[in-house]
Amino acid sequence: MNRYHRLRRVLIVCHHCLADIAYYRGGFSGRDAVFDTKSNFWRTVSGNFLDMAVLAWCKLFTNNEDHNWKRVVPAADHGAFEAGLVIAVGMTTAEWGSYIAAMRTYRNKFLAHLDSEEIMNIPQLDPAIASTIYYAEHLIAKESSLGGLAREDIDLRGRYAQCKKESAAIFSRKGCFGP
Secondary structure, three states, X not given: OOHHHHHHHHHHHHHHHHHXXXXXXXXXXXXXXXXXXXXXXXXXXXXXXXXXXXXXXXXXXXXXXXXXXXXXXXXXXXXXXXXXXXXXXXXXXXXXXXXXXXXHHHHHHHHHOOOOOOOOOOOOOHHHHHHHHHHHHHHHHHOHHHOOOOHHHHOHHHHHHHHHHHHHHHHOXXXXXXX
């Protein structure tokens, strides 16, 4: 796979991560998210968006994944990238490491394997949004081969907002949240 195609795949994963977070959050916009108690459908749909977002995010930020930033961003740029990343998410390097561990724990202990832990801690999603946008925008700014992409392929913030709005509209329809 050539460099351009690899970068395009990273951007696709970024888009999926952000869309799934937006769809998950859209279901909770402006309400207490009291789902129809007669059906688990919308609860399951919402949970699936969360799970898919975490899986996509882990592809981008956990080790040993093909789309991990450490495998995609040139090694000479790692220091600058990581410094910008922790600023973008508003964390220290240590806090960022703890956040990665929390996302990995959710993925490994509840999503992938459903281990014996009884309390599930759903990770905060604001750092996932900020880090995913940072990664994508970094690639778009630094990789000249991505210069010809269509606006919808590079406007990750706009796509997130659009997906969240769409989700909120769908979840607010009669029947999604009780009577």
